Amino acid sequence: MSIEEKPLLRLEGIVKHFTSRDVKQQAGGKKSVAAVDGVSLTIHRNEIIALVGESGSGKSTLGRIAVGLEVPDAGKVIFHDSEWSGSRKQIPEAWRGKRQMVFQSPHSSLNPRHTIADSLAEPLRLAGWERSRTERRISTIMEWLMLPEKALERYPHQFSGGQLQRIAIGRAIAAEPELIVADEPVASLDTSTQIQILELFKTIRQETSVACLFITHGLQTVRWLADQMAVMKSGKLVEVSYAETFFSQPQHPYSRSLLEAVPVPDPTRNRISGDEEGDG
Numbered sequence: 001m002s003i004e005e006k007p008l009l010r011l012e013g014i015v016k017h018f019t020s021r022d023v024k025q026q027a028g029g030k031k032s033v034a035a036v037d038g039v040s041l042t043i044h045r046n047e048i049i050a051l052v053g054e055s056g057s058g059k060s061t062l063g064r065i066a067v068g069l070e071v072p073d074a075g076k077v078i079f080h081d082s083e084w085s086g087s088r089k090q091i092p093e094a095w096r097g098k099r100q101m102v103f104q105s106p107h108s109s110l111n112p113r114h115t116i117a118d119s120l121a122e123p124l125r126l127a128g129w130e131r132s133r134t135e136r137r138i139s140t141i142m143e144w145l146m147l148p149e150k151a152l153e154r155y156p157h158q159f160s161g162g163q164l165q166r167i168a169i170g171r172a173i174a175a176e177p178e179l180i181v182a183d184e185p186v187a188s189l190d191t192s193t194q195i196q197i198l199e200l201f202k203t204i205r206q207e208t209s210v211a212c213l214f215i216t217h218g219l220q221t222v223r224w225l226a227d228q229m230a231v232m233k234s235g236k237l238v239e240v241s242y243a244e245t246f247f248s249q250p251q252h253p254y255s256r257s258l259l260e261a262v263p264v265p266d267p268t269r270n271r272i273s274g275d276e277e278g279d280g
């Protein structure tokens with residue numbers, strides 16, 4: 001895979017504070033925690049960056065800022081050549097639908113009363129796609145998800161957790177976004193199901209030019225998926241390295257401690273073939 005030189009998204013000096021209720025009560029005044037504290041990060045088309053770090057280090061907040069779900073207190077979000085640092089209402093119209101989020105729970109993005117066909121078609125309808133193009137796109141996505149066409153008429157409760165997460169990812173990529181932020185998309189799944197989701201991200205990368213910021217606690221999860229590893233600690237980015245370098249020669253002491261704490265198996269030895277969940 002070749003990564004184009006021109007950045008797709010640049011985060012520059014991003015700062016985000018939250019007022020902590022606990023701190024406020026203890027100190028009797030208004031205090032805040034810096035969830036993100038001066039972070040700059042660049043992502044290119046077709047690139048997968050894994051964002052790792054301990055719980056509370058600011059990964060989700062940075063991801064939410066990258067897709068426009070959270071407004072930074074300071075810093076700039078630059079998408080292609082246009083820049084945003086204001087309120088959510090001021091997000092440039094041309095950015096609409098170009099950045100999508102995948103959440104840990106697929107239930108956050110799938111309506112239990114909608115069929116899978118409706119859930120996949122909705123973003124395309126909002127983007128103004130015509131019917132025949134919509135149908136072709138949905139067929140393609142179902143192939144990537146490895147689900148049969150007949151699954152389109154079913155409802156979320158008729159699928160396993162892993163299948164639902166694949167469908168939620170399919171919905172996120174349906175209208176051809178340029179960036180996906182996936183926030184712990186495999187955290188609640190068993191190992192073989194996790195591998196299926198990671199395989200799906202690989203397929204999406206092969207078939208499209210979408211970039212992905214993949215937030216995870218699990219270093220072993222992203223070893224064979226990520227191009228770059230970005231490591232957050234206490235709201236700051238302490239290392240951004242190519243994955244190969246990161247796993248062989250981590251630069252920052254915190255990266256080394258993360259690697260020491262987690263066994264990193266060779267995923268090719270655990271790879272499964274086929275879909276253990278059947279066709280739903």
Ligand SMILES: Nc1ncnc2c1ncn2[C@@H]1O[C@H](COP(=O)(O)OP(=O)(O)OP(=O)(O)O)[C@@H](O)[C@H]1O
Binds near residue numbers: 054056057
């Ligand atoms: N809406 C909010 N209101 C108040 N504090 C928040 C809010 N969102 C995040 N925080 C705080 O900001 C800090 C960073 O949180 P964030 O969820 O971004 O970290 P994280 O690295 O994604 O953690 P995790 O891996 O546990 O999801 C934490 O101290 C968290 O409690």
